[in-house]
Amino acid sequence: DSGVTQTPKHLITATGQRVTLRCSPRSGDLSVYWYQQSLDQGLQFLIQYYNGEERAKGNILERFSAQQFPDLHSELNLSSLELGDSALYFCASSPQREGPYEQYFGPGTRLTVT
Amino acid sequence: KNQVEQSPQSLIILEGKNCTLQCNYTVSPFSNLRWYKQDTGRGPVSLTIMTFSENTKSNGRYTATLDADTKQSSLHITASQLSDSASYICVVSARNSGGYQKVTFGIGTKLQVIP
Numbered sequence: 001d002s003g004v005t006q007t008p009k010h011l012i013t014a015t016g017q018r019v020t021l022r023c024s025p026r027s028g029d030l031s032v033y034w035y036q037q038s039l040d041q042g043l044q045f046l047i048q049y050y051n052g053e054e055r056a057k058g059n060i061l062e063r064f065s066a067q068q069f070p071d072l073h074s075e076l077n078l079s080s081l082e083l084g085d086s087a088l089y090f091c092a093s094s095p096q097r098e099g100p101y102e103q104y105f106g107p108g109t110r111l112t113v114t
Numbered sequence: 115k116n117q118v119e120q121s122p123q124s125l126i127i128l129e130g131k132n133c134t135l136q137c138n139y140t141v142s143p144f145s146n147l148r149w150y151k152q153d154t155g156r157g158p159v160s161l162t163i164m165t166f167s168e169n170t171k172s173n174g175r176y177t178a179t180l181d182a183d184t185k186q187s188s189l190h191i192t193a194s195q196l197s198d199s200a201s202y203i204c205v206v207s208a209r210n211s212g213g214y215q216k217v218t219f220g221i222g223t224k225l226q227v228i229p
Contacts, residue, residue, distance in 0.1 A: 002157065042221035043158070043203065058217070090157050103148075105157030 003027065004106035006091050012112045018079040021109045025072055025093030031055070032074040033094075033103060034066055038087040049074055078111070086113045116141040118206050118220035126226045131194055135223045137187040137204030141216075145207040149178050149189045152201045152222065161189070161202075194227045201225070 003026035013019055025032050034046040045058035049068035060066075063081075068074040078085060088110050092103040118139045127133050139147070146165050150158035162171040162178040164187070171178050175192045191198055201222040208216045
């Protein structure tokens with residue numbers, strides 16, 4: 001158990017809908033990262049927040065947005081969902097803003113868009 | 115373009131044998147390189163993290179090497195166990211001009227250890 005929690009575990013929704021994925025980082029970690037992993041694909045970095053502020057952006061679509069709240073939990077919002085958005089979405093946390101610090105991954109949310 | 119290539123794509127070995135996984139990268143300027151183990155359907159777990167000045171790092175039966183000159187890394191698994199069956203992912207971070215870290219993931223090597 002990494003100490004990072006993600007909810008829900010599974011999500012099934014229809015195309016065009018909007019969903020929110022939630023992540024609670026390890027106690028004391030200030031950085032939260034979001035990743036997408038499609039079937040048999042590598043992990044794609046989406047976005048990073050540090051202490052409430054956006055820190056880095058990866059391959060995040062304009063239909064996706066995220067935020068980190070004062071209690072440090074984070075939400076990833078996916079809208080106008082398409083079939084290709086079906087994937088595992090992972091959240092990770094680390095204590096620092098950047099550098100060679102370990103990232104601790106949550107168990108993931110499996111999103112299925114039908 | 116920053117890239118991370120891993121080989122082989124998949125590997126089957128007998129329990130108790132050793133194996134070596136390769137990672138070549140073109141990420142620049144280099145900041146750090148990590149190896150992760152990912153069991154199917156679960157989040158990755160960090161095995162090693164190496165910066166520019168480190169060329170070997172061990173974590174139990176896992177030993178990672180880094181050659182920053184040739185931009186190559188390897189992960190050596192000794193005396194493999196059935197529980198080593200997983201995907202092994204190489205991740206390289208670069209520091210861009212804005213001071214941010216750009217992270218590039220390899221697609222992973224799928225290792226299967228059989229009895």
